[in-house]
Amino acid sequence: MRKLFLLLTFFATALTQAQTGTPVFKLTDQIRQDPGVKVGKLPNGMMYYIRKNVKPEKKAQLRLVVNTGSVLEDADQQGLAHFMEHMNFNGSTNFPKNELVNYLQSIGVKFGADLNASTSFDETIYILPIPTDDPAKVEKGFTVLEDWAGNALLDPEEINKERGVVLEESRIGKGAGERMSKKYLPVIFNGSAYATRLPIGKDSILQNFSPDALRRFYQDWYRPDLMAVVVVGDIDPAEAEKKIVEHFSKFKNPSKARVRPSIIPIKERKSNLAMVLTDKEQAQKVLQIIHSFKKSEKVKTWNDYRKVVIESLYSDMLNQRIAEITKSKEPPFVIGGAGSISFLRGYKANASFALLGDKPVDKAIEAFATTYGSAKKYGFLQSELDRAKSNLMTSVERASADKDKTESAVFVQTYIGNYLSGSNMISFDDKLEFMKAYLPGITIAEINKYAAGEDLTTGQFAILMGPENAKSNLPTDAQLLSMIDNAGKLPVVAYTEKSVGGSLIDKGPVAGKIVSESKNDKLKTTNLTLSNGVTVTLKPTDFKNDEILMDAMRPGGFSNFPLENKMNAEAGASMVMEMGVKDLTPVDLEKFLAGKAVSVLPYINMYDEGIEGNSSIKDLETFFQLIYLYFTAPRKDEGLFKAEIAKQKSYVQNMMADPGTYFQDTLTRLRYNNNPWMPVIDKPSDYDVMSADKVLAVYNKIFGNADGMHFTFVGNIDSVKFRSLLEKYIASLPASPTTHKYTDVGLRPAMGVIDAKIKKGEDQKSQVVIRFSGNAEYSQTEAIKLRALSEVITLRVIDQLRESMGGIYGGGANSSLSNVPYGSYTIATSFPCGPENAEKLTKAVFGIYEDLRKNGCEQKELDKVKETWKNQYHEQVKQNEFWLMTLSNDKVRGLDPEWTLQYESVVNALTIDDVKTAANKYLDMKNYLIGTLYPESK
Structure with a gap:
């Protein structure tokens, strides 16, 4: 329930080039309230x-x-x-x-x-x-x-x-x-x-x-x-x-009401300050710098709003420069970000954040200081501003296009912000008209004047947090402060960039053909077969006006590769994303895609492989071109590859210091008897077997042959335009007929009863996980019965362990039934608690299990589960994401997608006897694992 305070939530605004238009508003006009909301x-x-x-x-x-x-x-x-x-x-x-x-x-x-x-x-x-x-x-x-x-x-x-x-x-x-x-x-x-x-x-x-x-x-x-x-x-x-x-109306205010201050005063910091903190459970080395801290200004007129846009453009361009540094061949940090952030009510700050890994602290500080300093002294390039404007305009245009399909929760957040802090309630149409009229007129001179006026070196506060075992390699408070002061004095140079080409594909591929077509009237889908054997399902929807989602998948995955090549196979898709496509680095590609609402992500899972993405309507051709390139033109870059491997090594090197991570990793090793295929945290040395050539060999073996891939597209689909793009970019993919399957590598949970008491951490806190797993025959209806059991367990855990015993804040059960790589089930209950209560609460959970096995659940419990599921279903069937996942997964798993249409009747047919049967079937008292995390002092 408690809202967590996030110290650095970076303000990132999407930005795109607009066309000039006749101003609908004068800049001196008061911003008008969205006419769609009634305020009283x-x-x-x-x-x-x-x-x-x-x-x-x-x-x-x-x-x-x-x-x-x-x-x-x-x-x-x-x-x-x-x-x-x-x-x-x-x-x-x-x-x-x-x-x-x-x-x-x-x-x-x-x-x-x-x-x-x-x-x-x-x-x-x-x-x-x-x-x-x-x-x-x-x-x-x-x-x-x-x-x-x-x-x-x-x-x-x-x-x-x-x-x-x-x-x-x-x-x-x-x-x-x-x-x-x-x-x-x-x-x-x-x-x-x-x-x-x-x-x-x-x-x-x-x-x-x-x-x-x-x-x-x-x-x-x-x-x-x-x-x-x-x-x-x-x-x-x-x-x-x-x-x-x-x-x-009946509620009254106290006769002597206490004053509620509109803003809580915070004194301005006049000098720089630094603090170095270590903890033996801190897994990462993290640097945070608050460069400036000031009161937010009220935004009442369109001119005030124009100033906000200038500030957000500045923040976006600055953060893009930091992102570019992060993706360089010798980055000074693993992850970095910078820009304007929302702070406490009535205040804002300019801040930087970096996950350092094993990188030197001073180099990260210098990178931030020189990036800020370069922007302040030399400003930004017109090309940077053009991209930022283009991104913003695209964001605003898409929001306006989907104004009648916007979720209620989005509007709610706007109105909460207006009440609490006076933020604006601008309609989608008014924001679009404003951007069309005034965004083109924001000049590079204005942006650079703003950058020159930013004082980011006075009153800075730097925080460095790191593992206690690295304390000897960390600076003292005084040394960190000196680094901050010295970095502000470093010479800076003007930012330069190379030009990025105007097209993704120089010469279009030789188009194929659609060779067969069928329709499913129940699902309202069209199924196509292309001349290269690739199959496609199209589901046009009106859930969003400007959204098209895609997933292409087939059986396969890194299980098909030898164990000694597992690291290269598992990371194949993600490493290609770090190196780019064609002759474009990831930074080049991001610049090329400025103003385009396009995303494409290849993936290699354990038992399947494919590529997913999304696009706006206007950017469909770019979307298809990028899909084509990820199949045909992955880019090799030894420098970027080595930089990413170094990042990964530094990221995992101290992860076991975190008690929660250590606990889950230990349980996984126990559950799978240390099987080398188990999904655990990698050691830095595990990355030594990786090379760019081995990664690309895996990637090309998978994506160099599109045979067997099934593409699913869901959204606002224009059938005529789609057919042309499918023939040009998907039917032209290389595809040689072959067998596509996953390999069952024999990864199985240990049988019998395992009771693991694991000690880690200094806080008096425990975590309990009770997991049942084993062989099971899969069906979609049986998966519903197992899930109903887990939902009833959750209801009882909350009712008994939380409400009656006051022993937990939250907890519950989850379950899965799968037919890949074999018929299997898992049902697990977990909850955090005090060490002194772990055994008592675990016993209470087993009491819940025993009662469900003996007596089943009450009808009112099952009715609660059914009602929740039906409410969720009625929402989900109006979402593109739901249909994409359903159609794509069911196709690859060999399931009947029409079963989804029967979901509500299946739920209605569930009985308390089904839950009791499931309890006796899946809560096998001769085969489970209990893991309990205790503090080291316990």
């Missing part, structure tokens, strides 16, 4: 936002937004803003005790996945999606929001029960990152209230606070003048407004 205010000060939107159909997204977070807590309330969020799910006037969750589950709203909430420094947001096909459900939905707003019971017994749950949530966050953040966050927040008011609070207060302290927080801050209701979905706006008035 009740007499008690509560705001509301309402929008009719039918994506998805028969569903509405409801939010209660409370302008209240942990920064408003008194000293004895640290953590109670978040605790209050929990208590709103544990007893209210209309939903006593745990009735709220039970009711919502009964109408198909899943706790955690759908029903949720989050608390941060400045706000608390309650999330409720509801079906709108039944007026009674809609009314209940608004009753839930009403109870969240002001009807919490705050029963002392329920408060005491919830302490354990919140403390378990706190426990999950503990580790190297939390320990180090407690040291650097107060410095970043520079003595402000944020420094001592982290949302999770203090464990000592959570354990011992008086219920009166929680009531005081609730009475002070949960009041209508600090709240907004957001309603977006398939609902009549007039009816929604009526319900808001009915449910929320």
Whole structure:
């Protein structure tokens, strides 16, 4: 539930060249509100936002937004803003005790996945999606929001029960990152209230606070003048407004309301500062530099918005230069990023981030400093600005094209932002018209003037975090500060770049033909066979106006290669992505594709291989050309290959320091008896067997022959245009008839009972995994029965281990039934907990298993599962991603894709006897693995 604070979430705006047009707005005009949203205010000060939107159909997204977070807590309330969020799910006037969750589950709203909430420094947001096909459900939905707003019971017994749950949530966050953040966050927040008011609070207060302290927080801050209701979905706006008035007008503000500051003051830093932190559980060496920190300016007019666009163009171009450095033959970091970021409410920052691997710290700092310095002194190139504009314009055009297919949740986020921080609610059409009119007029001189005015060397704060075992190779605080100061004095040079060609393919391939065609009226698909033997399925949809998705797949994968060549085969596709195609490096290709909405990714999995991607309508030919090149023209680049191998080695070298990674890796080794084919974390030395020639030999063997590939395209497909492109670029692929299969390498889970107690980490936290697996006959209907069992287990884990015992924050079960490489099943239950409770909670889970084997589940439990699944299905069948995955996977796995049309009837036919039978079939008490992670001190 708790909203995690992300220190550096980089602001990356997509940008594309527009055509000039007649300005619809004057720059001095106030930005007008999107006419599609109704904004109102009740007499008690509560705001509301309402929008009719039918994506998805028969569903509405409801939010209660409370302008209240942990920064408003008194000293004895640290953590109670978040605790209050929990208590709103544990007893209210209309939903006593745990009735709220039970009711919502009964109408198909899943706790955690759908029903949720989050608390941060400045706000608390309650999330409720509801079906709108039944007026009674809609009314209940608004009753839930009403109870969240002001009807919490705050029963002392329920408060005491919830302490354990919140403390378990706190426990999950503990580790190297939390320990180090407690040291650097107060410095970043520079003595402000944020420094001592982290949302999770203090464990000592959570354990011992008086219920009166929680009531005081609730009475002070949960009041209508600090709240907004957001309603977006398939609902009549007039009816929604009526319900808001009915449910929320009665709430009153306190007679002596405490002042809610609009912005919490943070002192400006005048001098540079540096901090080096190490921890024995820190797996990576990470550098973060906050170069500048300042208040955000209000955006009221179109001219203000134009300034925002200039800033985002600058940030995008700067980050592109850093990305180019990352993809060079001698990069100073494994991953790097830079730009403007959203910080706390009312503030923004320019920041840099780098995952260093084994690279020297000073070289990374110098790379950032000289990149910023070059932009400041010499500015950017016109070609850089053209690409940034082109990317932006494409993004805005596509959003506008799909304005009537936009998900309700997207609008919700816009309205929440408007209420909390005053961000704009610009319609898709207005943004497009603005970009057409004013984006072309933003000049390189303006961008460079902005860059020259950026002071990124005063008041910097650098944080270096690394593994404790590397401490002797890390600088001290003083040395890191010196590196920052010295890097700012380095000479800089102007950025240069080579020109990129104007076409991907110089001479078009010799086109093939479509030789046969058939239709499936039930699935509304067309199946084609091309002259080279490649097969194609087309499914035109109207789910998105400007989206086409593709997957080409066949049986195969790296299991077909000898064990000694596994590393080269497994990484074959990803390494080609790092080297490029034709004569284009990845950087060249990215520049060529500026303004084009195209993505193509080859892949080699263990038992299948293929290529996937997506495209806009206008960029289809480029899309097909890129597919063609990934089959026919992978690029060899020894320098880039060696650079990527070095990155991978440095990335994995210390991963086992993280207790969670160590635990999962150890369990995998136990589960598969150290079979060399098992999926575990690689050692740096494993990469020594790799070479560019071996990787390309694997890649060319797979993709040099398109025989057996089945292409599936889903989206807004123009049949005539598609046929021409298929004949030109897919039917022309080299394809020699051969057998395509995967190889069963004998990877099998160990049989019998394995009870592994694994010690790692210093925090008092445990993780429990209980996994059953074995042979099974596969069918799509049987997979549903197994999944139903795992869903019921999840319901009981939440009800018993969380709500009744207060022993966990979250947990549950998942399952899989597969026919590749053999008929097999897995059903696993996992949960984090305190070490002192691990055995007790594990015993409780086995009690759940035994009861399900003996008595099966209750009808109301199965009904909850069915309702959730049917709600999900009704949404999924209106999504291109769902149909792409279904049609492509079923074809390659030899399954009947029409079974998907029967899904709802199969779900309706499920019985409690099916769940009981599945429990006895798959919960084999003679064959399972228990893994329990304990701290080293346990």
